[in-house]
Amino acid sequence: MFRTARPAAALTLSLALLGCAAGQALGQGVDLSAAEADRAVQAVRSTPGFTAAVAHLDRDHDRIVAETITLTEIPAPPFQEAARARAYMAMLEAAGLSDVEMDAEGNVMGLRRGTGPAGGPVVVIAAHLDTVFPEGTDVTVRREGTKLHAPGIGDDTRSLAVLLGYVRALDAAKLTTTRDILFVGNVGEEGPGDLRGVRHLFTQGRYKDRIAAFFSMDGTLAPRITSGAVGSRRYRVTFKGPGGHSYGAYGLVNPMAAMGTTVVEMNRITTPLRPRTTYATSVVGGGTSVNSIPDAIWLEVDMRSESPQELARLDKQFLAIVDAAVQQENATRSTAAGPVSAEVKLIGDRPTGATRENAPIVRITAAAVRAAGYSPILGSGSTDSNMPISLGIPAVTIGSGGTGGRAHALDEWIDVAKPESLKGMTVGLAALLAMAER
């Protein structure tokens, strides 16, 4: 996941820029005012059941932290989430959910039945199982007081543990909801997964036609509500050439040079701050041996924007850079044994969109943030919510509470100091319960 922090006014502006007038966003529910949302959340929070659930989260806090550590230490690289998924499925079962299962894509889930008729609308709350870190990354958790350090611990393993805490708290408090709630640990949120987990959930899964609202809990920051979907385009470009002996074939074109020029030229692009637009030259590989001119070098890049227009512009610039880099290398060195060429493969493509600001799920989540004592930070991001948003299903991405930083870096960390951690958890719990009554 990642999301930008931005005041609500700016989001409204951005949604207007995206052409998302309220009338166009069907299926996101009847508009709700901020005052109505505040009342709905207050109704939830003022029940003895809610108080009892929060008291249980407090008592259960050490266990939630322990489960965060247990799950973090089960590696879950993209497409290799199975071991962690099996462990999490067992935890969902132990927490007392029904219909616990792993679907064909590898998502695991369990249902908490509401009081409404079976087969009715479902509110989903999901956290993703995968991390960005490749096989072999040391995922041992290092603890310093309340600070826990490990790759993937905040993005998104803590959220998995918080969902388990919610299930146990709701049961301990004997809280019932009208709608069913589906708790999900999903695969494929990060990079190469390209949202395969939620894509399956919404297009193939057994609940696909019943999902009335979707929360993705991703990252820690509790005041943040991600209702805008940042679009992305990702490429893997393979530069190919004839290759040859570094000394004997000296002077032949080198695909490494075309890759280097592409990296340098892409890193010269300046992007607008608003709408936020970013790129990264991120992964690279190739070559035969140190004493050979390589015959193939591949490069992966990531481009994102809150604006489809800016994304399209960046995309076009990148493709032109690749072409120019190839032409430049073929003009600079000998093509006697063959030219350099580039094979461009689109490996990720996420649509830009938004759940509108006055949709009930956004209003209610903002009210839950306020009720916990925070100021809501609305923003856009590239998270599992992109998928339901692209399908017109109400969705936001929320935080798991506590603090954290350095997501996607080896020195990623979270702080589980209890007051802040617990306070943050109440946001998701109140928003979930309020949406389960609508």
Added chain:
Amino acid sequence: MFRTARPAAALTLSLALLGCAAGQALGQGVDLSAAEADRAVQAVRSTPGFTAAVAHLDRDHDRIVAETITLTEIPAPPFQEAARARAYMAMLEAAGLSDVEMDAEGNVMGLRRGTGPAGGPVVVIAAHLDTVFPEGTDVTVRREGTKLHAPGIGDDTRSLAVLLGYVRALDAAKLTTTRDILFVGNVGEEGPGDLRGVRHLFTQGRYKDRIAAFFSMDGTLAPRITSGAVGSRRYRVTFKGPGGHSYGAYGLVNPMAAMGTTVVEMNRITTPLRPRTTYATSVVGGGTSVNSIPDAIWLEVDMRSESPQELARLDKQFLAIVDAAVQQENATRSTAAGPVSAEVKLIGDRPTGATRENAPIVRITAAAVRAAGYSPILGSGSTDSNMPISLGIPAVTIGSGGTGGRAHALDEWIDVAKPESLKGMTVGLAALLAMAER
């Protein structure tokens, strides 16, 4: 291996440039004139035994080709030569050599005793077992008439098979020599091996104090005599940075950019044609995932020159480029989470040097080339001979005969059409026998 083709006059010039006056090159034997060398080679070639040996190579030609294919199809990446080494050791044994063994480094060898006293001087002829191609490369030989296509087939697998042909031919012809001849299949000639096989042979091996002359048979071209050692410097540079989320941490320094700048700037260097000086940006890797700013990207480069001064100049330029690329990236993007740095590791360092042109091994090999009907092409290269040359031991690298091309590329090939193939083989045989009588 690789070697440049150059007329003898140019080599003399180059040796003078290198400061290798005759008096400095000790241990390479008493000077020999071209006429004396021609007489010595004629003495060998005019014996009935030599004629019988060549007749045997002719009859044995299909087997030599079959063994070339068998050995080529056993993958032998750098540091993974063991399977091919074991197969070759069995072939050395089957060919009837004595004292067949694998040494501690993985070289395999067998002795053909001469008529001189046991423990006397030994003439070594070696071919290297390793190829540049990594694990998983398809090494299946594709045959089209007399043309055989496969990675590593000419560099240097054919030479291994030709050595076996020599052993059988000498035995069939009942040819004896004064000196012992050691037939070697050695490891570690290519790139990362950094001459570990011959280094062991000359500094640790059981014959290390007995080697009077060294032939490396490497590549096909029979007229070529490599007596100059092209020096090389090889680096693996690891660019490191803080890493982070491609969207959330956008704006942080990216080690990929520093790598890209290094590749682009190095590929802008122009090097002199004479003394031949080359470089290659050859192997690259790194990155966490497509949606992360990488925390480490490594790059391997190869630099070579016939001149130590030019090599030192190139080396300095490269190191300055790396420094400037790192500084540029740190000046261009944010170092808030840490700067980009470069860890520079020297992974290969071969000295420049030469066996002087009037040393017996060079004169005799040139005479053997002429006697077969070719014009000698003296030159410099980076081959197993670099090691003995650096130790002052007479050494040249010669060809296995036939024709070939595209060494170090996946479309490497050789042509085993018999007249040319056989004619080429007589060069090494005559030179070897003449040196074994000195």
